Amino acid sequence: MRMPESLSIQINGAACRVAQGTTVAAALLLADQASRISVTGEPRAALCGMGICFECRAIVNGIAHRRTCQILCEQGMTVESGQ
């Protein structure tokens, strides 16, 4: 058994440590953060996990509308809940 290496990312301004290989969508769920706020103001989180539903889209490294289930966390990455 070897422990996965961890890396540090910022989610909505808070520092989080996740294992290497964690998708950004999984990191958002682990941090209990909504990936986006819907057009009527509801918090939403990942639904399909496979890049189809776009519910997990968030702002990654300043770029909006990224499907976070299709992106792996990288050291120093910033993630913010999207609209």
Next chain:
Amino acid sequence: MIRTEVLVIGAGPAGIAAATAAAANGRKVIVLDDNLAVGGQIWREQTVQKDDRRPHNGSAKQQGLEALFRSGAQVYAGWSVFDAHASGTVEAIKRSGHEEIVDEFGFDRLILATGARERFLPFPGWTLPGVVGAGGLQALVQGGYSVAGKRVIVAGTGPLLMAVAAHLAEQGARIGAVVEQAPGPKLARFAGSLFIDPAKLMQGARYRAALWNVPYRTGCWVVEATSGGDSQQLQAVRVSNGVRTWTEPCDLLACGYNLVPNTEIASLLGCAFNGSFVEVDERQRTSLPNIFCAGEPTGIGGVDAALVQGKIAGLSCAGKDTQALQRKAAAGRAFAQRLERTFALREELRSLVQDDTIVCRCEDVPFARLRDRNGWTDAKLQTRCGMGPCQGRVCGPAVEFLLGWKSVSVRPPLFPVPFEALCSQSGVPETENASSQN
């Protein structure tokens, strides 16, 4: 533009088998897949290595991947196809953490192996964080999410539910129940029919063993997901068997109603359909010359059907005979029909949706605004239903079930593509070879 003889879209079992067969018979093959790694949904790898466990040697997955890498087919992972032309080109975008590249791929022959997605049906509370697809939760766990100690209800319909529940239990989740809408007698007939297929029967038995202490509730369905007041976090689900309704507390609801095929590219190209599925002949040829289709888009038949259809498509593209595979292909088609009969959606699921239940999650369109529209075009113009980023991939199958509307024309781009990326068709060097998984 990158040119190839055979272009395969989708690197799940069907695409892998197709690419391998075509490349092993001397064709230049490129495979495009929009996920981070090959394998599709059913052969999805864990991206977080918790231990040194590797895929079981000799497993169908391991054999398939090894054969693919030996065959010389080039795999482009992380590429999403957003436009396709029957004249011989597709356009795709690759988006990494920092950059976006758009390129065009030219082909002599095209194999569509685009797989399937879960069908989601709206019910009160289905937009709460904590309500996830069944396959969706499995994929998120493989992406590093932890379900250890969480109480999970797995619900919906289809053979995927047991596989997902067994996997989640293995990851430390407490499975409260598996809630399957198909009636018990139908499921018993289905299980009985598996006696002609010992491998599938064994798989079912393994899942059941992993879930020996978990109630498997057939003929039941989730009618509502509820949160604790203002918390907007799932706390429980209400489950019904049509006679009585009860509460199951849970942290997560993993809910999916079987699968629907990903047929957007086939629609865009203008392939003929048979109901919801792409029409193919016994050599997996679609109605269009030089365009083939294999796996779930031709009928939801699972991994074995996908593997044999993919191989047939690949051999067909290489001009080889496929007679020896026809019996196996027919068995796959028969299995697909049994699945469709067994897990057909019950009428009661149409009445779960309330006036204020959101149907289109992208645009937050409630059912009340859709009910009196006279079809998709009217609904789009009046409500924006199906016009958000998912392009109706989630609400489309739901609306078809609830209101009977068939989706109208599919248009490019099939996925939202940033304007700047479209304008800067930079192209990638022809030498890029993403054959390794990373």
